Amino acid sequence: MQNTLLLTLLLPALATLLVYLLGKKSAKTAAFLIAFICIVDITLLFTLAPTILNGTDHKYVESYYWVPILHASFTLFVDGISFSMAIITLILILTAAIFSINYMQEKKGLAEYYALLTLLSVGLIGVFITSNLMLFYFCWELMLLPSYFIIGGWGYKEPYKAAFKFFIFTHAGAVFVLLGIGAIFMVTGDLDIFQAQTVLMTTNPELVKWILLSLTVGFAVKMAAVPVHMWLPDAHSEAPAPMSALLSGVIIGAGAYAILRVSLLTVFPAISATEFGSVFLHGLTVFGVISAFFGSLIALVETDIKRIIAYSSIAHMGYVLFGLSLFPSQEPITGTVLHLVNHAVSKGLFFLSAGAVMKQLEIRDIREMGGLAGKMPVTATTSTTAALSIAGIPPFACFMSEFLIFVGAFQTIKVDNFYLIPTALMLVATVLSLAYALRFLSHVFLGSTKHEKVADAPSFMKLAMIILAVFVVVLGVWPTFFIQLITTVSLV
Amino acid sequence: MIEILDVSLPVIVFASFALLTIPVIKAARKRQKWENTLNLCWFLAVFSITGATVANLALKYYSEPPLQPFLNLSLIEGSSAIFSSMFLVDAVSIYMAIIFTLVGAVALIYSLFYINSNEKFSERYYAVMLILIGCVIGTALAGDLLTLFIFWEATATGSSFLMLYQKTARSLHATLKYLVMIVIASAFIIYGLSVIYALTGTLNFWAVKHALAVLADKHLLEIAFIFIAAGYSIEAAVVPFHMWLPDAYTAAPASSSAFLSALVDQGSYYVLLRVLIYILTPPTVLPWTFMFAVLSALTMVVGNLLALTERNVKRLFAYICIADVGYNLVAITSVTPLGIMGNLYFFLAGGITTALSFMAVGIFNSMGFKTLDDFSGVGRKMPLTSLALILAAFSFAGVPTLAGFIAKYLVFTSAIEANMSWLAVIGVLTSVIQAAYLLRLINYMYGRKPNAEAEAKIKEPKKPLVPIFILAITIIFLGIYPTAVLNLIDPVIKQFPFMP
Numbered sequence: 001m002q003n004t005l006l007l008t009l010l011l012p013a014l015a016t017l018l019v020y021l022l023g024k025k026s027a028k029t030a031a032f033l034i035a036f037i038c039i040v041d042i043t044l045l046f047t048l049a050p051t052i053l054n055g056t057d058h059k060y061v062e063s064y065y066w067v068p069i070l071h072a073s074f075t076l077f078v079d080g081i082s083f084s085m086a087i088i089t090l091i092l093i094l095t096a097a098i099f100s101i102n103y104m105q106e107k108k109g110l111a112e113y114y115a116l117l118t119l120l121s122v123g124l125i126g127v128f129i130t131s132n133l134m135l136f137y138f139c140w141e142l143m144l145l146p147s148y149f150i151i152g153g154w155g156y157k158e159p160y161k162a163a164f165k166f167f168i169f170t171h172a173g174a175v176f177v178l179l180g181i182g183a184i185f186m187v188t189g190d191l192d193i194f195q196a197q198t199v200l201m202t203t204n205p206e207l208v209k210w211i212l213l214s215l216t217v218g219f220a221v222k223m224a225a226v227p228v229h230m231w232l233p234d235a236h237s238e239a240p241a242p243m244s245a246l247l248s249g250v251i252i253g254a255g256a257y258a259i260l261r262v263s264l265l266t267v268f269p270a271i272s273a274t275e276f277g278s279v280f281l282h283g284l285t286v287f288g289v290i291s292a293f294f295g296s297l298i299a300l301v302e303t304d305i306k307r308i309i310a311y312s313s314i315a316h317m318g319y320v321l322f323g324l325s326l327f328p329s330q331e332p333i334t335g336t337v338l339h340l341v342n343h344a345v346s347k348g349l350f351f352l353s354a355g356a357v358m359k360q361l362e363i364r365d366i367r368e369m370g371g372l373a374g375k376m377p378v379t380a381t382t383s384t385t386a387a388l389s390i391a392g393i394p395p396f397a398c399f400m401s402e403f404l405i406f407v408g409a410f411q412t413i414k415v416d417n418f419y420l421i422p423t424a425l426m427l428v429a430t431v432l433s434l435a436y437a438l439r440f441l442s443h444v445f446l447g448s449t450k451h452e453k454v455a456d457a458p459s460f461m462k463l464a465m466i467i468l469a470v471f472v473v474v475l476g477v478w479p480t481f482f483i484q485l486i487t488t489v490s491l492v
Numbered sequence: 493m494i495e496i497l498d499v500s501l502p503v504i505v506f507a508s509f510a511l512l513t514i515p516v517i518k519a520a521r522k523r524q525k526w527e528n529t530l531n532l533c534w535f536l537a538v539f540s541i542t543g544a545t546v547a548n549l550a551l552k553y554y555s556e557p558p559l560q561p562f563l564n565l566s567l568i569e570g571s572s573a574i575f576s577s578m579f580l581v582d583a584v585s586i587y588m589a590i591i592f593t594l595v596g597a598v599a600l601i602y603s604l605f606y607i608n609s610n611e612k613f614s615e616r617y618y619a620v621m622l623i624l625i626g627c628v629i630g631t632a633l634a635g636d637l638l639t640l641f642i643f644w645e646a647t648a649t650g651s652s653f654l655m656l657y658q659k660t661a662r663s664l665h666a667t668l669k670y671l672v673m674i675v676i677a678s679a680f681i682i683y684g685l686s687v688i689y690a691l692t693g694t695l696n697f698w699a700v701k702h703a704l705a706v707l708a709d710k711h712l713l714e715i716a717f718i719f720i721a722a723g724y725s726i727e728a729a730v731v732p733f734h735m736w737l738p739d740a741y742t743a744a745p746a747s748s749s750a751f752l753s754a755l756v757d758q759g760s761y762y763v764l765l766r767v768l769i770y771i772l773t774p775p776t777v778l779p780w781t782f783m784f785a786v787l788s789a790l791t792m793v794v795g796n797l798l799a800l801t802e803r804n805v806k807r808l809f810a811y812i813c814i815a816d817v818g819y820n821l822v823a824i825t826s827v828t829p830l831g832i833m834g835n836l837y838f839f840l841a842g843g844i845t846t847a848l849s850f851m852a853v854g855i856f857n858s859m860g861f862k863t864l865d866d867f868s869g870v871g872r873k874m875p876l877t878s879l880a881l882i883l884a885a886f887s888f889a890g891v892p893t894l895a896g897f898i899a900k901y902l903v904f905t906s907a908i909e910a911n912m913s914w915l916a917v918i919g920v921l922t923s924v925i926q927a928a929y930l931l932r933l934i935n936y937m938y939g940r941k942p943n944a945e946a947e948a949k950i951k952e953p954k955k956p957l958v959p960i961f962i963l964a965i966t967i968i969f970l971g972i973y974p975t976a977v978l979n980l981i982d983p984v985i986k987q988f989p990f991m992p
Binding site: 065066067068069070134137138140141142144145148152153158159160162164167168171172175176178179183185186210224 | 497551833886890891892897901902904907909910913916917920921923924927928931932934935937939952973974978979981982985
């Protein structure tokens, strides 16, 4: 088909109104409509998989007329990396929508909620499948607006406060991205990343340096790397569980994806040979290690069920940053992208399971929980799957990707022995992540029962969790498909 | 071929309709039941006819082969033409005339529906609005500094009638403050103009430009420039000359604030653009760019910080108008085609965004919601008005898919192009501040519980929502598909290098 990607993007965009109108009548139907759209989108994307795997340049591009004066064309493309991210995003949106049927049913204004969720999916998919920086920025901010309103409108405690923090931090990051994009446009006269990359090679490296820094700082805020992570714990823990799953699963992943796609693949080659190039990569390593330790240590002492998971997201973005800093060798970058995919499903599952526990118990302090394994067998199983995956235990998903990152790191040490100590530290951090995962499981599910009258999660919540749990196991046992896809992308 | 009549017709038609409006509205008032419908029909007729004259000018300009991008037309031909008023037709002035007519129409129709303090506006109010639209279009079409001065001062002074309308002590005070500032400003300008005339022997834009380019002794020019720049800065409310604006816009009825911010404010930026860029380029004639860059940074910072501390919602939006001056100045100081494109886009996007916000705030104000605390929880009670206000807020904050983003993107990119990245950095940081206080407003509107007493009073009016949503939809459309307007601006960019 000629317009596959356009359809993929426009389908949820146009469906937003329909979801809203259906949601007025029956919220359940709206959720099913979202699930249906996700399945259609996944099917559409899969029709492109052969092109990516077997095509000559391993990518698929569509371009449409948009704002020619500003060199902003409506260019959509997929390659192996975008494809993987887009697929995983759609799976998470699908499960979030199904999970919401039960999870949100007592809440008011569900029509708006589902409409915002649909709009959010437009932004999320758009970020991954565009190669035009203007369209990229549109989608980048389109992730922000619906999330703001979902957190504010349906969150816990003082939701608008958390939402405010989230918006201001990530918007402040976004304006730096905008500066970078503006500078790229000024320097190269083009907004397409592939065109820009070639022109940037011949640009004054001093200028490229600032563009790179501005962009990376902006993306790092969305990624919640330490020290610009402050918005994450509040936003992730106060948001409703399906939104937390999306935030932790794909929105911060989008930050990492953007660093890879725009900072590293587009801008970085222009200065990779200079001294600043290696300083930049080493900087990423340092911040990665700090994030991993900071997140893991706080997760180890936190008592709020969702804040533990939120801090673990910071830790995992640390792994991702560490992996990205090993650019441009093939294994660690493959591992990093695979980790984004694996982390998305695992963390999504983790947040949904925690949401199920919270929903059934109506408390959030893990010290008041205990012995839920017998009461909530399905939730306990999915939580264990998620927690062990997050801790990097085989055969669950995250093990494979962390393994690849470390293999890459060891190879890089041979060339650049700067990475020796960071790699050792990262290995220690994986032990910490096992510690907080086990602590979580033992507090919540093991020990003596403190709550007698607890039932397991309702059926749709179970369904959503089981879908993700299956993915966590399947990706852990058989990551080949995604690895094949990701390795088609040339990094040099 | 464009005749002098084609150019002056929009101004003449607006002025004559302004006079006709008084008896027509009076007559309509006698038919109680049909009054609103008759009024609406009358103004629709007025704007169709005036719109036709503007369209005629635009079509004639664009149908001609663009041998001469700038048409200079004088009222009196022949040897005494030098004393005559000059008109100028180029892509910029046509674009401005079009947006003034369209936005003016929406703002005027809003004031038909907006009922402030249980009283409808008198016929004179509408007449003044029509005259102002005529004058501001005249400003856009002016071809020499004196004609520009006359039309512009007529606009600025005429605006005081709209501010004064309620005749409360506060509005009298604010209007007096405004008028004093305007009078000082016009004195400055006329002094500067007389020096320019002495130096160059003409006031025609291009003649002045050529004469200044070869001027040997620039001391007098510097004095003249300081006076003119200060004068026009006062009228555009550039910090530190901004003090009149918050008072005036807060004391004025909301329909006036909407009208003034969408037309007169944008008119004042247009004047700055015309005088600074079109007459004083290249900046080597006078090194004015750095001075205005500093003023622009100051305006962005001060305007946004004042808004951050403000708790009266209408005044908050008045401060945003000041901040907008700063953003416009960023593009003006860049002196690049991209900057001009940004300015022209900003005139439309910023104009309708401010107009939209004042219109929406006006509806809340008419129900007695004035401060941030009053706005607690109104979001759920008045969903449509609140939605419009949110759209305006996010457009101000420069969030994509809304018109404000494209405007800000162009403006900041032009600053980067002109090697003034520091100004772009200040600009984006202040727009984060802008996002902060606008989100605080949204937080009040949605995140808090309404107080029970206020809740009983709430009833969302329907009619004013029509002009409000015309603007809201325009903001979204311009945000998603800016090409529609950028194509209109494109000829300006192509003409810029050929400027005489």
